[in-house]
Structures are given as C-alpha cells and as structure tokens.
Amino acid sequence: PGAVKRTSSKIMMKLDTPVGDPIGLTLTTPRNVVDDVHVVLLSGCKDSQESADVSDTTAFGLPKSAGPGGAGGACTNALLMTVHDDTPDDTWLSTLVTMRTWLEKNAYTQRPRVSCANASFDFRKPFSLLHPRCGNNPARVGRTRALFIGINYVKSECELDGAWNDVDKMRRFAVTAGYKDDALSMRVLRDNGSDVSPTKANITKALRWLVKGATRGDSLLLHFSGHGVSQKDTDAFADEADGMDECLVPVDFLENGVVKDDDLFRTLVAPLAPGASLVAIMDCCHSGTMLDLGYDFTLTDKQFAHEKERLAKKVPLNGSVLGECKHAAAHFVPNAAKRAARFAVRTVDVACEGASEILQRVAMSVPLKGLRYGYDGVCKGVHKLTGWRVALGPADLNANRAVAGQVVLVGEYRAAKK
16 A cells, blocks of 8 residues: 555645745844843834835824824834734734835835844734733733933924824823833923923933833833934944944934944843843834844845735734634634724724814803903903903913823913003
C-alpha cells in the first residue's frame, strides 16, 4: 500500500497574498535595549517621511465625543478612527495595518510604524495606552501620568492648524482608557496663550516630570503633535543608522534649538523604573525612531498586503477556522462592551445636540427677551434720573480663572459717573 499523506487537523483559510518574511521585531540599536520595561513608540511616519496636517478631519468619521473637528494631524486622527471603528481588531499589529490602510485610502503616503525598548513586546497583544497587565481594564489601572504637547507655531512661517485639536482628542481618549484627569496626573503644553507654553525648557521639564517617581505597574503616556525635523548627527559616537538625528521642534526653536532623539531617550527611557510602562505617540515629520528604541516593528509592503487581506477576511494570525472561533469566543465580551459603549456615546451625542438646540430656542424666546428689554429700560431710567450708568457685565476672567471644582464669578455690578 502507498504511504498515507498526513493532513492538518485545522481547516485552513487560504489568502491570496503571500506573507513574505515572517513578521517580527528587528534589533536596530543594541546599545539602547532596556529590559524589564514596557516602552512603545507609535509614530506617524518613517524617519525619511513627512507627516500630514489635515485641514478638515470630518472624513475620519469620528464621533463628536472624540473631540473637536476641524484641522488635525493625520496620524492622531487615523489612530482614533481605528480605535473607534465598529469592528475593531484589538492588536498592535492590526492597529498599525488599519491606520496605514486608511491613510493610503485617502492618498496619504506616510507609513506609521512601531518601535519598542526590548524583545518582550508582543504585537499580537491588545493595543492599549495602559500597562499590559491592565488588559485594557481601567479598574486595574495603577498610577497614571500623561503629557500632551500640541504646537501650532502661531504667527510663524511654519504655522500649523490642528495640533491643539489633536491634544483635545487624545486627552479625551486617554481619560476614556483609564488615565486620571487631574493636575497631579496630567499636563498639557500648547502655544495657545492659556496652557503652559511648549518652549524647549518647559518640554524638557515636563518630560522629566512624566517619568519622575514612576514605579512598577505605572502607566505613562506621551503625545506630541507639531513639527519634527531630521538633522545631521554630530555626536562624537554617532549611533544613527542613517547618520541623522530626529528631533522635536519646540515653539522657541529659533532661539533655543530642538529636542533631539538622544535627549528623549536619556530623559524618558534610560531612567524609567523597572516594570513601568510608557506609550509615546508622535504625530510629526521624521518621527520613525524619535525615541531611539532598541527594536523596530515595521511591515514590508508584502507583509502589509497579506495582513490587510487577513483582517478583511477576519482570519486569525494562525490562519485556521478553529483559531478564528477561539479568537471570537475570547474577545466576544470585551468587543461587545466596546460596541455597546460606542452606541451609547453616539446616542448621547444625538441627545446632547437635540437638547442644545432646544436650549438655544428657549434662550431666544419672547419671555427672556422681555426680561432683557425690561432690564435695559430700568438702566436707561436710572441714567436719566441720576446721571449714573449701570451695567451688568462679565467679571475679570483672568483674575478668576476656572479650575476643576471651583465656582467662578461670571458677572459683576459696575457703576460709573457719566
């Protein structure tokens, strides 16, 4: 009798695109490998590429609860579009693939990429801003710290439009994910005249604050939206593969220069406490290796095409129907919860929009107008009889700046002799 041919017990699902080389991490900077920490950088483009500033982000289809519309960075909004998708796949790999798919669909050439501090990073694990031990469960979150930097470079030759909006959106997303929104846990730097100015000195100080006192289990987050540049590495022991340093551009770069990737590594990664987690999101040009981390996780074109088809056909990484069933069963509850939460958010959006319209109509109603006309008449009468002008106007908001939990005076009585 002829030999019996063995077949796999798994039912394989065929994909049309070849996988190419096995997907994995690549050691790029051995001297910068840091063990026993979870440090991941999600950057908007390669070192050699520029990142787009989108004039109108409505095409991303984000819910109103995600933050303000208008301008914004392509990387930030592609990421938020991915995590707000109705049928999300929850891994770092699928997040990277979905972001790139959306960017290419809308004619953006930038390629998002991921790098990490050591070989323990598993791109098949759920995408999360939190420490991996949390499992995307806010109830298991320990201490959190988050730093958001958005620079529009107001009234300069390199002015942007959407960096402030990016910060607002990412801040909301971080709070939803489980980050605490208080002065001890969150800081914002923007050149908008009200937040702390993102000068080089203030950025450096804020970066040190982010990692200071971190301990095992802490979750740290850094988000930067602004300009990035690439300049020649002039260090005595140059370690850049392309001979260039990638740099963040502060608002006072003309006077005080830029923040180099070497400085970011020394400030954020090298001193990070064992067991702590740092997730950095860089929405700027030339940001691929902005933290100079030891390992790189970037898909080739062939790998990307294969993963794009795999996600479209809902095939798991092991390529079997049995694996797909196991994956669906394991993630049924969390994915159902995500969909329910998104439905609730959209419902609240519609309800709030309706309530806002009703309140606006009430505010313009005849009774309220009558009160205003009556008040104006009394003021004119007092002025005619006494010579005094009486007005109810806004208080000095600069002297009464609003803070969380504080009641702020919004009106004051003023009288002045004609």
